[in-house]
Structures are given as structure tokens and as C-alpha cells.
Amino acid sequence: MLGVYKLPTELFFGCGASRHAGEKLKELGARKVFVVCDPGIKQAGLLEGITTSLKEAGLEYTVYEDIKPEPTSDIIEEGTEHLGKSGCDVVLGVGGGSALDCAKAFAAMVTNEGRITDYTGLGKLKNKPLPIVAVPTTAGTGSEATMFTVITDAQTKMKAPVGSYMLMPVLAILDPELTVGLPPHLTASTGMDALTHAVESYVNVNSHYISEALSLQAIKLIARSLRKAVAKGTNLKAREDMLLASTIAALAFNSTRLGLVHAMSQPAGAHFGIPHGLSNAILLPHVMEYNLMGNPEKFAEIAALFGEPTAGLPVMAAAAKAVKAVKELMADIGIVEGLGAFGVREEHLGMLADEALTSGNVPLNPRQPSKGDIIEIYKKAL
Ligand SMILES: [Fe+2]
Incomplete structure (x- = not known):
């Protein structure tokens, strides 16, 4: 190739x-x-x-x-x-x-x-x-x-x-x-955007040897430093990790593009004024859960980077630990709201799903979603 x-x-x-x-x-x-x-x-x-x-x-x-x-x-x-x-x-x-x-x-x-x-x-x-x-x-x-x-x-x-x-x-x-002056909630949501970039690039159908190395390094830096940067904004080492992780994740996805989180996040953000990082964060664990069976080996590697014990587990069980790790990270950094907090209601989900399906990131996702699948994921994220 x-x-x-x-x-x-x-x-x-x-x-x-x-x-x-x-x-x-x-x-x-x-x-x-x-x-x-x-x-x-x-x-x-x-x-x-x-x-x-x-x-x-x-x-x-x-x-x-x-x-x-x-x-x-x-x-x-x-x-x-x-x-x-x-x-x-x-x-x-x-x-x-x-x-x-x-x-x-x-x-x-x-x-x-x-x-x-x-x-x-x-x-x-x-x-x-x-x-x-x-x-x-x-x-x-x-x-x-x-x-x-x-x-x-x-x-x-x-x-x-x-x-x-x-x-x-x-x-x-x-x-x-x-x-260093970025407040904790913005540190949290922008950091989750960077994590979403790294994860979506890593598991998508365009990933390659170079992008994979970049994605893994970005996830590793975020796993070790996002909590610290939120906890104390003046922690320069944590800030350095996060800034470099963000750029490194970009170097990965610039070449591969992204996946279903970004496809679904864009219409939600545009219609309901949800900041990009936050709508990605809200959707990320739900899309990961949906995507697990599309690329379980890679999700298992992500789980390990977050320090989850995966040795000896069946691959799907190891992969599921990546979702658990991301949910725990979000709880720790204070991202607890759903899309409903921004006015998204069940009656909007068909329209949002139609728009999400027009995104060029959908075909790159490791699992091909139907409109019904996308509506179900939005529902979980409400
Ligand atoms: Fe993004």
C-alpha cells in the first residue's frame, strides 16, 4: 500500500x-x-x-x-x-x-x-x-x-x-x-478534544505506522497529565505534556482524519452552541463503546495506556476497560453533564443524526453506523 x-x-x-x-x-x-x-x-x-x-x-x-x-x-x-x-x-x-x-x-x-x-x-x-x-x-x-x-x-x-x-x-x-492561566473547566474540555483526536485517529480505517505512533504518544501524555493540569494550572510539566499531546494528536489526525465522535459533535455544537471540546467529551465514551467491536485490539491498547489491568483478559473485556478509563477521567476532571444540559431533546436526534451522516469522518470510523445507531448513541449521551 x-x-x-x-x-x-x-x-x-x-x-x-x-x-x-x-x-x-x-x-x-x-x-x-x-x-x-x-x-x-x-x-x-x-x-x-x-x-x-x-x-x-x-x-x-x-x-x-x-x-x-x-x-x-x-x-x-x-x-x-x-x-x-x-x-x-x-x-x-x-x-x-x-x-x-x-x-x-x-x-x-x-x-x-x-x-x-x-x-x-x-x-x-x-x-x-x-x-x-x-x-x-x-x-x-x-x-x-x-x-x-x-x-x-x-x-x-x-x-x-x-x-x-x-x-x-x-x-x-x-x-x-x-x-497556565486556562481555567480548569477549559483545560478539561480542550484536553478531552485532544484525547478524542488521538483515539479517533488511532482506531480509524486510515491509521498507519506513523499516525499510530503519534496517537499512542498523545494518549500516554494525556492519561498521565490531564488530571494534573486540571488540578493545578501552574503545573508546567503537566501543561507541557498537554500542549505537546494536543499537537502530536493533530499530527496524527491531520493525516488520517477522525471518526464518529467528530461527525456527531459538529451538528450538536452548531445547533445548540455546545463548545467543541465539551460535545466531543460527552460523546466520546458512548462512541467508544459502540466502536469497541470494530477494533478491539486497539481499544485494549488504549486501556493499557490508561493503566488499566488488561493482561489475561479476553480482548473485548480488555477493550471495554478503555471506556471505563475515559469515564473515570471525565468524572475526575468535572465533565458530568450530558447533551441535554444544552437543550438537546429526543425530538432533535433525527435531525442531528441526518447531519452527522453527511460528515466525511463517518466512513473512516471503525464501525459503520446506521441512522438508528447514531440516534441511540445520542440518546445515551443526553
Ligand atoms: Fe476536535
Whole structure:
């Protein structure tokens, strides 16, 4: 079988890495930098080290903060217009998944005609975007190392992922110090997003030798450090584990894509405003339970990474321990709600299942679900 693993992104990581942003951007030949961040980032003082280093490197910059969580196509149009007028030659995204996805979308739409939703799908962008540099301040989405930007269509309210290798950042700066202020509930939900990426990539039909190694390492880091990062945000070692795990999981799923959790999570998030990490977390153990028989050996390995005793057990019993481990992790980090807490009711499940079935992640899942199966899984997650 032929395979390819493409990584055009330089990863620069470690405590204090973001204070070297200026010199790294200068290496890239940047002159004027369009900094994209959500308003909270500046207030939290997370931009200071970065902007100081830009100044020290003699780079001009402008800061654009007008973005929102779960960005819509309208927000992309506004930001693209600002970028176009700014004369900037590099886009630097600083923040969570929304800021990074906006940075990618602005960089792409300033060089491509039309609206971002014209490019929904894989490989549809025509022209090379401006160079993108990503500095994540959460450990979850992995957008800093993927070819995707997920934008919500302002008209249809549906999430529209745009994927292209041209959207991969040229540089990702991974500085655990930027994540220490993330409150426990966001540490928990974003961390569960990273875990979902690693698990869905590991068990899906596209997994391969390289992605598997990455998924396993990400799961191992999350199993040992998500509780610690939630328990004490200033635990830098735990923060480092989580930030690197998030990026490593992204390096896995960027190549394999995901599975049924993401397929089901996207419509639930778009219609009921459930944050992405949280809707994934709520669905993950139920989808794992459903998927067990599709790839039991791999679920048994996941259980072992969580420290579950699996030796001597029949493979399905060992695999089931992965579900138990994830449920216990969620209880410990305080994710106890179901989809019902966000207004999802039984009468919505048919519509959500129809939308979930349109996702390109469904055929990659280790078990092929029917609409009825998906409705049953949603019901368990209510
Ligand atoms: Fe995700």
C-alpha cells in the first residue's frame, strides 16, 4: 500500500518559546505581522512577550482582536478585509482553536476569490495563502499542526471545514507558559478534544505506522497529565505534556482524519452552541463503546495506556476497560453533564443524526453506523 505523511510545519517548543516569536518570524522573512487573537488573550497579558519580541526583531505589527468563538463566515469576511488593507505579509494567530482557525481563514481568503464557504471540503483552495504562524494558548484543537480551518456558515449554521495542505502553518510556536492561566473547566474540555483526536485517529480505517505512533504518544501524555493540569494550572510539566499531546494528536489526525465522535459533535455544537471540546467529551465514551467491536485490539491498547489491568483478559473485556478509563477521567476532571444540559431533546436526534451522516469522518470510523445507531448513541449521551 502506498502512503504519504506530509509535514510542512516547523514546530518550535518549550517554556518561553513565544518570547522568541520575533526572531523566528524574521527568519521567515516577515516584515509586517497581522496578529489575530481573541480579546481575552490581550487582557490576560499573553500577547506581551510576543509583541515585545516582534518589536525587538524590528518587525512592524498590527493586532486584530475582532473574532468570536466558533467563528462564522461573516467574521472571516470582515477580518480578511482588515488584513487586505493592513499591508501585512504574515498572519500570526495567538489563542485557542477559534483564533487559529480565523488566522488561517484570513490568510487564505486574502489570496483567494469569493467566500470561505466556497472552499468547503478538501483541496479546493486555489492560491497559496499568506504564511501562517500559530501560537496556541489552549491544548486541544491542534489547529497549529493541521490543514483544516473549521468555520460555521453564517446562513446555514452548519460547520464547514476547509482543508488544504496550503493551510498548514509554516511555524507553530508551542509555549506551555501561555496555557497556565486556562481555567480548569477549559483545560478539561480542550484536553478531552485532544484525547478524542488521538483515539479517533488511532482506531480509524486510515491509521498507519506513523499516525499510530503519534496517537499512542498523545494518549500516554494525556492519561498521565490531564488530571494534573486540571488540578493545578501552574503545573508546567503537566501543561507541557498537554500542549505537546494536543499537537502530536493533530499530527496524527491531520493525516488520517477522525471518526464518529467528530461527525456527531459538529451538528450538536452548531445547533445548540455546545463548545467543541465539551460535545466531543460527552460523546466520546458512548462512541467508544459502540466502536469497541470494530477494533478491539486497539481499544485494549488504549486501556493499557490508561493503566488499566488488561493482561489475561479476553480482548473485548480488555477493550471495554478503555471506556471505563475515559469515564473515570471525565468524572475526575468535572465533565458530568450530558447533551441535554444544552437543550438537546429526543425530538432533535433525527435531525442531528441526518447531519452527522453527511460528515466525511463517518466512513473512516471503525464501525459503520446506521441512522438508528447514531440516534441511540445520542440518546445515551443526553
Ligand atoms: Fe476536535
